[in-house]
Amino acid sequence: MKPAQNASLRLPPGDETRTALILAATEIFIDEGFRAARVQDIAQRAGVRLSAINYHFGGKEGLYRAVLQHHAELALSRTPLPAPDPAHPRAAFEAAVRTLVRRFLDPAGESRIAALLMRELVNPTEALAMMIERFTRPQAQMLRPIIAAVLGPRASDEQLSRAMLSVLSQCMVYISARPLILQVMPVALNGDDLVERVAQHVTAFSWGGLNALRAELESAE
Template sequence: MFPVRPAPHPHSVGIETRQALIAAATEVFLAQGFRAARVKDITDRAGARLSAINYHFGGKEGLYLAVLQHHAEIAVTRTPLPEFDAGQPLETRFRAFVRTMVFRMVDPANPSRIGSLMVREAINPTPALEVMFERFSRPQSEALFGLMREHFGPDASYDLLARASLSVVGQIMVYVALKPLVLKLRPDFYTRTDGLDELAEQVAIFSWAGLYALLQVEASRHES
């Protein structure tokens, strides 16, 4: 389990220490992962005592989950899932979803590091993965699954919806998980002012064409 102690009152002396520990732990967990990270490296970086981690978070596990939740909250607040007016075309809504995910997960100017943190967690999972999936990933998945179900129809199988959804998200997450390789192929991508807009447009166009092709394949299977 990953217990997290409640955050101290905003006006208490300990709030600055808590924030410093989260900031320091973010960098250490990103560089080393949860298991290899040493709490002393975190407290040294934060300028805090070792006992501060137990006091504020109940231990290393609690600190790790607090870091994940902190960055997830920033991402959700800064780039909320889009809300739509009734009657908006499916393609318009799909494009808006893709754009939100690109800016939520890839934007180097976004103070949230949730994309990189979740990639590390997925590669070498801890019990925190289940918590973060329910609180952060599931709402995104349900939104995308809803769009896919509308595209393929109410009788579409779960497997089809999952494959289609993962194909869309995979095009975005490669820019998070394989950043060093992206830089080899596109050295200026993360510093270009139009890089994210271009990526969102590319993923939307590429995916939309693929989704329609897949819809035709599924229709042919049912006819045969």
């Protein structure tokens, strides 16, 4: 006789449908973008009725926002940025870089927020403002003091902002330019330990650059 399943492990039917739709919609939104994605294809992939999208999310736009929110929350909970640590700036910086690289490159990561945001930036929708306020801006505010501790107190707001963009762009390029990298320099994406090697490179490269800029600022009259 087959043992009974633990009821506590089961999702309520409505939650199962919502989850199935979010998971199905995630891949379709990444592959095709919000505007080209068809709700019929999402419902079919999720194995539910088309009407379930309206019932649970109020339509395609509501589903898209739910997908973005779901993956943003996963990123925040599974790969949180470290707290600033002025006493150990190198350790805090290295941990922050590793977190960012994992978000963009870890194939085992559950959150697909990086791929979704890349698609959103190429063809923005009204949901971008929501993501900036709920995810991007708060994460930038957390990253800022970590990089400021490396760059030093003499850095202007512009210099600090550009330094943040430089670090972020090194992490983002591996997904935003992936087709080009695979064609031109595929070795940069090889290896099972890709996340760790990229994190080490970005940390070393950026640490050197930030400290060189700090020395220049401190030597200026």
